[in-house]
Amino acid sequence: MLLRITMGVSLLETLLLVGVLLAWADRVAGGRVLAAFLAAFGLWVVGNELPNWWGPSSETLALHLLATAPLTSAVFFHFCVVFCRAPLDRRWIGAGYALGAVAVVASQVLLPARFLDHPDIGRLAVAQPAAIIPSASWVILGTAGVAVLIHALMRRRREEGGPARAQVAAVTASCLWGLICIGGYAIALLDWPIYPFPLLALPLYPLMLVYGILRYGVFxxxxxxxxxxxxxxxxxxxxxxxxxxxxxxxxxxxxxxxxxxxxxxxxxxxxxxxxxxxxxYPGGEVSAQDIAAWRVELARSDSFDTLSATASQLLTARVGVPTRVWIDDTDIDTDTDTDASSRTRATPSPGPSTRLSSAAESENAASAARVPSPSWQTFESAPPPHPAQEQQPELRLHRHHGLWTSTWTGWEAAPPGPRQAAELFASALIDAARDVAQAQAAAIRERERQVQARLAELGALAATVAHDIRNPLNIIGMAVAMAPADTRQEVGTQVARIAHLASDLLDYAKPWKLQPGRFDLTALARTLARREPGVRLSPAWPDTLWVERLDPRRLEQALVNLIENARGASAEGCVIDIDIDASHVHLHVCDNGSGVPQDLRDRLFEPFASRSSGGTGLGLAIVARVAQAHQGRVALTDRAPWRTCFSLELPR
Missing domain, CATH: 1.10.287 (Helix Hairpins)
Known part of the structure; x- marks a missing residue:
């Protein structure tokens, strides 16, 4: 009776685990194949126990079910290859299924087994001589699957390590456990005078197999x-x-x-x-030495990218579940004005642990970074999601009004031990993030100080040069007053060009103070299109677009410089396009000219990097300074079907 209950429990839990695997198939490599293997294992259990449950009349059906064993081994081999990502050609999997199918067909025809009475097991299936074909096939396929597991385990020991290796080790251990359990049938077949006690541990086999995989990916x-x-x-x-x-x-x-x-x-x-x-979850308790070791490892990071990657590795190693760490260093502060704001669009950066990072920093980031770290923020109390929809555990750090806070997703089912370890880890991570923010803010302040110092020197030089140039220009203009008309025209053109250069140099070098106001950006663009020849607006422009944090005079200056740059490159003129999102306006000035030479792209917005015909070499540099003053940016972008596009991103 005890053995009947054991086999019944094995069948029931196997069917339940098949459903669990199908629900979490996207979380396990080869999850659906493993579900198919467990379903075939359930058929094998039914084949062995059917005569004991329903009597001798069901023995023929039971033999047909047992004859599917070679195909079960083929599915197991398939799962091992997919799960371990073994470098085997798919033809090996096809060959395994072909061998299993041939053995199954032969077994279905020959039925090379019969049932005998056994004092402990009841009706026991005993192989006949014709069973050599199916027996050899399932032994070959099973051995091949175990060989794939052992090879993957050794390879990960040399190269990878971590949870992936632990998963492979768990699957390998469960296979050995299953072999030991089936050894109970060997005891009965060899007629040893002991009870086939290994069969009583068979319900643990599917549990070990599935849990050994899921424990590293599903809380x-x-x-x-x-x-x-x-x-x-x-x-x-x-x-x-x-x-x-x-x-x-x-x-x-x-x-x-x-x-x-x-x-x-x-x-x-x-x-x-x-x-x-x-x-x-071994290691749930956190000691002072653990926290000190975390702080040392995290302190080695000099950017939020490396900090998030290091934090992901440390937290994953601690809790035993792959955990992603996201760091959003954009300070969410709706009360600050444009000049003090450093908000930009947050975009994920590539890498094993993607972080959310701001595209620009401002001086007040240092003061925000000096705000003391807040206390630990508790795990989200939302109800546990459906297993199929459960997210990978994530820790997100973000700033709000200068304060670093933590939020968690996918941790609803985490037990107290890992939660406590993660809480203490998050406190250390917040301190490290604050240190990185302080270092970056200090670097930004130093760069800004150097820029301002260079601009001050350039401004003093430009004022002197402009003053010393304008007087000789006036003398030259008066000296040619009696010259022929073509001479006066040429001299006047060159004098105007020099005066324009002096004016641009003064404008670029002197300190700026924006004067933002509320105005209709669409109306400004239409005015430029009417005034500047060869300029047209794209259909994407709305009828009206009111903005409040932009300086209309400086924005017009930047657009005019981009238009003149495009018009100098293409006789067809240019188009002004627009994209709008929740926080930014993206203006694109595009043309079909010859394009920008590759050697100029990296220094395109530096002063005098490019000198178009009739230009001063400061137009694009002034555009970049206008964008920077508005906490925006300008870039050379690709925008089909145009050859050249300059994109100006500004906050709404």
Whole structure:
């Protein structure tokens, strides 16, 4: 009877695990193939137990079910190849299925087994001589699958390590466990005078196989495993108490037995739960040495990219589940004005641990970074999502009014041990993020100081040069007053050009103070299109677009410089296009000219980097300074079907 119950439990839990795997198929490499293997394993259990459940009349059907064993081994081999990402050609998988299919067909025809009575097992399937073909095939395929696992385990020991290696080790260990369990049938077939006790451990095989994979990617699986283990241990405690009560009491009392069981389970509930948490998540307790080691590792990061990558590795190693760390260093402060704001669009950067980073920093980032770190922010209390929709655990750091805070997603099912470790880790990470922000803000301030110093020197030089140039220009203009008309025209053109250069030089070098106001950006663009020849607006422009944080005079100056640059490159003129999102306006001035030479692209917005015909070499540099003053940016972009596009990004 005990063996019948054991096999029934194995079948039931196998079917349940098939459903779990199908729900989490996107979280496990080869998850659907593993579900198919477990379903085939369930058929094998049914084939062995059907005569014991329904009697001799079902033996023929049971033999047909057992004859599918070679195909089960083929599915197992397929799963091992996919799960381990083995460098095998797909033809090997096809060959495995072909071998399994041939063996299954032969077994279905020959039915090379029969059932005999066994005192412990009941009706036992015994192989006949014709079983050599299916037996050899499933042994070959099973051995091939285990060889793939062992090869992957050794390769990861040399190259990768971490959870991936632990998963492969768990699958390999579960296969060995399954082999030991099936050894119970060998005891019966060899007619040894002992009970086939290994079969009693068979229900653990599918549990070990599935949990060994899921525990490194799905927190809920660990929570379920923890609850199941707690109840199992408490049940064992209750059974032990019931067994010991007759030795402790001279009489039998159900009430006392029940009371003793309840008291024992209540008293041991806490210790058992803590033991299970340590067993499932070893290292849940965090020591001062752990925190100090975290701080040392995190302090080596000099940017938010490297900090997020290091934090992901440390937190993943600590909690045993792949965890992503996102750091958003954009200070969300709706009360600051444009000149003090450093908000830009947050875009994910590439890498193993993507962070959210701002595209620009301002001077007040240093003062924001000096604000003390807030206390730990608790895990989100949203109800656990459906298993198929559970997210990978993530830790997000972001700034709000200069304060660093933490939020969590995908941690709803995390037990207290990993939560506590993650909380303490987040505190260390916040300190490291604040240090990185301070270092970056200091570097920005130093660069800004150097820029301002250079501009001050250039401004003084430009004022002197402009003053010394304008007087000789006036003399030259008067000296040619009596010259022929063509001479006066040529001299006048060159004098105007020199005067324009002096004016641009003064404008670029002197300190700026924006005067933002509320105006219709569409109306400004239409005015430029009417005034400047060869300029047209794209259909993307709205009828009206009111903006409040832009200086209309400086914006017009930047657009005119871009238009003149495009008009000098293409006789067809240019088009002004626009994109609008929630926080920014993107203006694009595009033309079909000859394009920008590759050697100029990296220094295109530096003074005198490019000198178009009739230009001063400061037009694009002034555009870049206008964008920077508005906490925006300008860039050379690709925008089909145009050959050249300059994109100006400004805050709304």
């Amino acid at each position: 809920v699986a660990n929570a379920w495993a923890g609850r199941a283990l707690v109840w199992t241990l408490l049940l064992a405690v209750g059974v032990a108490i019931v067994g010991l009560m007759p030795l402790l009491l001279p009489f039998e009392s159900r009430w006392l037995n029940g009371l003793a069981v309840a008291a024992g389970c209540l008293a041991l509930n806490g210790p058992v739960r803590r033991f299970v948490q340590r067993l499932i």
